[in-house]
Amino acid sequence: MDPTARIETTLDFALRAGEAPLGPPRLAAAIRHAVFPGGARIRPQLCLAVAQACGDDAPEVANAAAAAIELLHCASLVHDDLPCFDAAATRRGQASVHRAYGERLAVLAGDALIVRAFQVLATGAVQAPDRLARLIQTIGAGVGTPFGIVAGQSWECEPRVVLTDYQRAKTGALFVAATAAGAEAAGGNPQAWRSLGHWLGEAYQVADDIRDVVADPALLGKPTGQDQTHMRPSSAKSLGLCGAIQHFEKLISAAIESIPACAGAPRLRGMVAIESERLVPKVWSQEVLRDAGLALQRLAPAR
Amino acid sequence: MDPTARIETTLDFALRAGEAPLGPPRLAAAIRHAVFPGGARIRPQLCLAVAQACGDDAPEVANAAAAAIELLHCASLVHDDLPCFDAAATRRGQASVHRAYGERLAVLAGDALIVRAFQVLATGAVQAPDRLARLIQTIGAGVGTPFGIVAGQSWECEPRVVLTDYQRAKTGALFVAATAAGAEAAGGNPQAWRSLGHWLGEAYQVADDIRDVVADPALLGKPTGQDQTHMRPSSAKSLGLCGAIQHFEKLISAAIESIPACAGAPRLRGMVAIESERLVPKVWSQEVLRDAGLALQRLAPAR
Numbered sequence: 001m002d003p004t005a006r007i008e009t010t011l012d013f014a015l016r017a018g019e020a021p022l023g024p025p026r027l028a029a030a031i032r033h034a035v036f037p038g039g040a041r042i043r044p045q046l047c048l049a050v051a052q053a054c055g056d057d058a059p060e061v062a063n064a065a066a067a068a069i070e071l072l073h074c075a076s077l078v079h080d081d082l083p084c085f086d087a088a089a090t091r092r093g094q095a096s097v098h099r100a101y102g103e104r105l106a107v108l109a110g111d112a113l114i115v116r117a118f119q120v121l122a123t124g125a126v127q128a129p130d131r132l133a134r135l136i137q138t139i140g141a142g143v144g145t146p147f148g149i150v151a152g153q154s155w156e157c158e159p160r161v162v163l164t165d166y167q168r169a170k171t172g173a174l175f176v177a178a179t180a181a182g183a184e185a186a187g188g189n190p191q192a193w194r195s196l197g198h199w200l201g202e203a204y205q206v207a208d209d210i211r212d213v214v215a216d217p218a219l220l221g222k223p224t225g226q227d228q229t230h231m232r233p234s235s236a237k238s239l240g241l242c243g244a245i246q247h248f249e250k251l252i253s254a255a256i257e258s259i260p261a262c263a264g265a266p267r268l269r270g271m272v273a274i275e276s277e278r279l280v281p282k283v284w285s286q287e288v289l290r291d292a293g294l295a296l297q298r299l300a301p302a303r
Numbered sequence: 304m305d306p307t308a309r310i311e312t313t314l315d316f317a318l319r320a321g322e323a324p325l326g327p328p329r330l331a332a333a334i335r336h337a338v339f340p341g342g343a344r345i346r347p348q349l350c351l352a353v354a355q356a357c358g359d360d361a362p363e364v365a366n367a368a369a370a371a372i373e374l375l376h377c378a379s380l381v382h383d384d385l386p387c388f389d390a391a392a393t394r395r396g397q398a399s400v401h402r403a404y405g406e407r408l409a410v411l412a413g414d415a416l417i418v419r420a421f422q423v424l425a426t427g428a429v430q431a432p433d434r435l436a437r438l439i440q441t442i443g444a445g446v447g448t449p450f451g452i453v454a455g456q457s458w459e460c461e462p463r464v465v466l467t468d469y470q471r472a473k474t475g476a477l478f479v480a481a482t483a484a485g486a487e488a489a490g491g492n493p494q495a496w497r498s499l500g501h502w503l504g505e506a507y508q509v510a511d512d513i514r515d516v517v518a519d520p521a522l523l524g525k526p527t528g529q530d531q532t533h534m535r536p537s538s539a540k541s542l543g544l545c546g547a548i549q550h551f552e553k554l555i556s557a558a559i560e561s562i563p564a565c566a567g568a569p570r571l572r573g574m575v576a577i578e579s580e581r582l583v584p585k586v587w588s589q590e591v592l593r594d595a596g597l598a599l600q601r602l603a604p605a606r
Contacts, residue, residue: 022468023449027457031448079414084406101460103387107410108457111382111417115447118421122439132435136425144418145334146326154330154411157404165325 003048006059007041010067014120018112030101030109031116034074039092039221042275043178044070046200049271050182050193053264058131062185064124065135068117069178072143075113076174078106080153086226093221114143134184142177149174156232163233171208172201192260199255200272206248207279209234213241214284245285252276306351309362310344313370317423321415333404333412334419337377342395342524345578346481347373349503352574353485353496356567361434365488367427368438371420372481375446378416379477381409383456389529396524417446437487445480452477459535466536474511475504495563502558503575509551510582512537516544517587548588555579 044066152170179197455473482500
């Protein structure tokens with residue numbers, strides 16, 4: 001089965017386990033709305049790609065790790081979209097969960113998704129039970145306190161914040177969990193794969209900042225200009241658009257260089273390059289540089 | 304160590320694991336506010352009592368199960384108190400988390416507590432790793448979809464609801480998880496202990512409905528009259544106060560009778576009786592019956 005099919009099947013199976021004729025139907029629908037249709041599924045793809053690079057000797061465990069990470073990511077999107085945070089009306093091209101099902105079901109759907117993620121891990125770990133505890137710790141650290149994505153989101157509520165701490169926790173932590181858990185799920189060495197997650201996570205956050213300024217909301221499936229609206233720290237703000245794009249390209253290079261030597265390395269390098277182009281197309285940096293050049297020409301005194 | 308010390312120490316240790324000088328301080332404070340000072344800690348007490356009745360051969364696992372259940376209970380209180388649900392200003396005699404730290408940190412504190420609960424389980428399970436997967440499934444089922452406390456809370460958002468389905472999920476499910484996980488943590492048979500959790504959970508929910516009508520808010524540490532205010536299903540409403548108190552007493556008897564024969568049975572029976580008196584003091588039923596008698600006398604024609 002190809003990685004996309006593995007991910008979608010495991011996610012569907014995970015949600016079915018929480019659906020029952022006598023359970024609350026609107027909550028079940030809200031949860032499904034939060035997970036399907038998916039976005040790029042970059043975190044679970046990354047998790048599976050690393051598991052494959054490490055031999056993929058327990059595919060059920062790898063599928064579970066990938067699905068758990070995606071469920072936790074979906075939970076964070078549902079809660080980040082709530083009226084008290086971004087009050088986002090759309091997500092992945094459809095109404096956000098709180099817009100479609102109300103605020104209360106959005107809170108509960110996020111909670112249920114977090115719980116389901118750990119249940120999925122426990123179910124998948126039947127194939128290699130000795131890997132379960134470490135997978136929970138790795139993935140838990142990527143999500144919870146003090147340095148996971150929940151902690152990252154909470155930096156928006158602190159009076160003082162360091163941009164790198166915020167970005168590392170808000171986005172980077174789950175990428176690190178994805179690569180480390182992918183290795184752990186396949187009996188590999190998680191430490192060797194943390195750097196890839198770290199660099200990609202940072203690149204992804206910078207790309208998000210850039211796309212919040214540059215991209216078309218219809219293309220993103222969510223509103224743009226959110227960092228400005230919510231006065232959030234943003235690398236596009238602190239480095240300028242041109243600086244942010246250059247920074248993004250450096251991070252992608254660092255990610256590619258960090259990939260440990262292994263049979264799966266070429267495939268992973270290709271995957272990172274494709275993802276980079278999807279996030280911040282090369283044509284954007286050319287356009288920004290051209291615009292910057294035109295602006296300089298306009299500023300230069302006429303000879 | 305006595306059960307209370309075991310619970311409080313494990314909870315404190317669990318929160319410390321999420322606190323770090325470089326982590327977000329307000330989130331850490333909000334999480335601590337949600338867990339300390341505690342309420343009666345009835346669920347973890349019940350979990351430990353069952354573990355002890357089953358031999359308590361892996362106390363670290365039992366402590367972890369008890370603490371995980373309490374952390375999940377605290378998470379549900381924080382989210383239930385949010386403005387979109389009860390908008391409760393107080394909880395356990397102090398400001399609710401959203402009143403003290405704002406709505407955003409209340410959402411995130413609840414999320415972080417759910418994650419932490421599973422991390423605590425993974426840490427404690429080092430003493431008996433083969434029990435981890437089943438503990439996650441048992442506790443996850445008590446919290447998530449389709450029949451856990453999150454599903455229970457969501458019945459308030461459904462157009463049609465059966466009172467028993469609502470109560471069983473909203474409160475009963477975590478009591479069942481507490482007794483079953485207590486048995487599992489000690490290598491016992493969880494099936495034999497589910498009934499105790501079931502009856503106690505139902506009794507607790509009925510007691511909550513009664514206390515919402517009868518008790519003093521200062522005594523409860525939270526506002527009363529919430530069921531009426533939020534138009535929630537309530538046994539005090541459907542059975543009348545007198546009927547609800549009689550129903551409560553029947554449920555407590557069923558709980559006591561369900562305790563499997565074992566060395567710890569007398570201690571558990573005593574614990575249930577004490578808890579029953581704490582929840583719905585006998586003097587209340589006497590008062591309600593006396594008032595009902597007076598009302599009947601007033602209705603009777605003068606001879």
